[in-house]
Amino acid sequence: MTNTIRVEDMQPIARGAAMLGTGGGGDPHLGRLLAEAALREHGDVELVALADLPDDAVVVPVAMMGAPTVMVEKLPTVEQLEGAVRSICTYLGVTPTHIGCMEAGGVNSTLPVVAAAKLGLPLLDADGMGRAFPELQMVLPTLVGARATPMSITDEKGNSGVLDTVDNHWAERIARSVTIDMGCSAMVSLYVMTGAVAKAGMVPATLSLCRELGELAAPGHAGAVSAVVERLGGRQVFVGKVVDVQRRTVTGFARGDAEIQGLDECAGSTGRLRFQNEHIIVEVDDELQVTAPDLIIVLDAETGEPITTEGMRFGHRVRVIAAPCDERWHSPEGIALVGPRYFGYDTDPLRWHGKAGDA
């Protein structure tokens, strides 16, 4: 079955990606505009299912690295994205067969579309995490031994680099510093992998899922929130009004928390979201409800429009929904990479069904 991404798909993909972004991952609206322009100029992009990928395929993922609070002011360019892909392929001496996506949540769902359109390559319908996470080693391919490096990094001024590190944590550390020098946002091409590794490590069909979620929550669609909840196999955790948001940009990340005053069925209760680029924890009346790696998604209470952590404002009426992550994230290795303790919260992760401590 042929599956393509056309200009008109970018609006739902961006909306669905903002949901999987769990509050972070950068505003996909900006990537959507770039992708629409690239699709208009270069034509549709073929979306290839993970199962259809040849084992010897050369998958070259591309992504933006940096702080979402900066991304909204400093747009990437098509040349920068193309430069990142070309630079790593030249360094490795490989010819890419497919563009890949490492993070279906947020802007990084849309930027691979730009690169695929510009380079005339098919795009793999998969991603590295099934959501968004703030650091580059936080992808399921890390769990099957895939290496982030050699990776390329480029800025809009023309600076670029290729890094080759001893592990994916070192890749994160050094690339983060370079990103900060480059103005807190940079384009990276990393985790270049064969089709066989992609099939072992990636999460299937997540770009299609973005599109589907976006269509379910199309503007004016009654029951958008419950349709999204049902599609994700999730549940509503809280409904209320945002009454306080604290955020600060620390070492390249947007950290903070938000307080929500309960409404309707949650009247009299207080919800609290804690985030580091993405929502990591949601509490109701000081009791943990859901933690990373499961998905915590904030939607406009009426329209179902996803709200990013940098977009949250006093007075917003929101529904906080949650959904299970890819099951591999709940392995001990997965929890070590992306559990609440990694983000500095002194708590075991909750399993999706709600009991603590059995991850």
Added chain:
Amino acid sequence: MTNTIRVEDMQPIARGAAMLGTGGGGDPHLGRLLAEAALREHGDVELVALADLPDDAVVVPVAMMGAPTVMVEKLPTVEQLEGAVRSICTYLGVTPTHIGCMEAGGVNSTLPVVAAAKLGLPLLDADGMGRAFPELQMVLPTLVGARATPMSITDEKGNSGVLDTVDNHWAERIARSVTIDMGCSAMVSLYVMTGAVAKAGMVPATLSLCRELGELAAPGHAGAVSAVVERLGGRQVFVGKVVDVQRRTVTGFARGDAEIQGLDECAGSTGRLRFQNEHIIVEVDDELQVTAPDLIIVLDAETGEPITTEGMRFGHRVRVIAAPCDERWHSPEGIALVGPRYFGYDTDPLRWHGKAGDA
């Protein structure tokens, strides 16, 4: 005339390099030990005069980047040096014909000997500045348009990178961040240049000069200080006892200043040295005497042994001598790169003859 570097040359080279290091550039003693081991294992290194270099030679300089205060605790390895050279040559697709030295002052005079011995390549008898300076764009080849990048950077853990930046200041900025991540000291291979560019931009015969200065100041050599002063065409600025040293490591640099109580002909006066890795300014009784880019060198008052900024201690009896830098540093472009204002001191550079403001 064939000129070689043998094991027994390393002691004088290291001593002379510490003089040209003008207090910084890293303690060459450590590089000397590595170079002696490499020369013992791989044989003598041929030293090629700048004038004898073919125009189409491929000169590959290698250096250590980082804070001298850290260098003394974190030795580089031969593999790291070799890795830096191989990495940039592979990236550029070139075969090196000569190893180069960018900084004759300090440890960076000795590390190219290690690389040349290990790789079996001749070493160019020249450097990029005729002294030591703390940032990588501060070399005379910058003034003739030579590019620092593409450059490689490696650490002792096995992390490496290749950077390609829009100018040499960006190379410094990004490489400095990577160096800090790598533990405040890293090996770099940069300013890969043809023989023609080397002849246009490098300072000739500075490694030979290091050896000659080191021989003049050999242990037990009476009149060492005046012999060195004469060879450099310099003068003694101050003699006294170190009574206070303030130093701090800031953004990867060793900054500070030292107060010297005058003795002998300087009795009753107070000398002050201001340094950022290297000595930038010397004042006597609050009056400027010498400034960068001219050379400010601190020697043990009796033995003539050079003293680095990190080696200065209360009670040291020292002679502060000064010598003219390569004349090209006094051009407006040179002063913009390495004049006192660049280092944060609100003063015009003094010309060597002592009058202010006519640089």
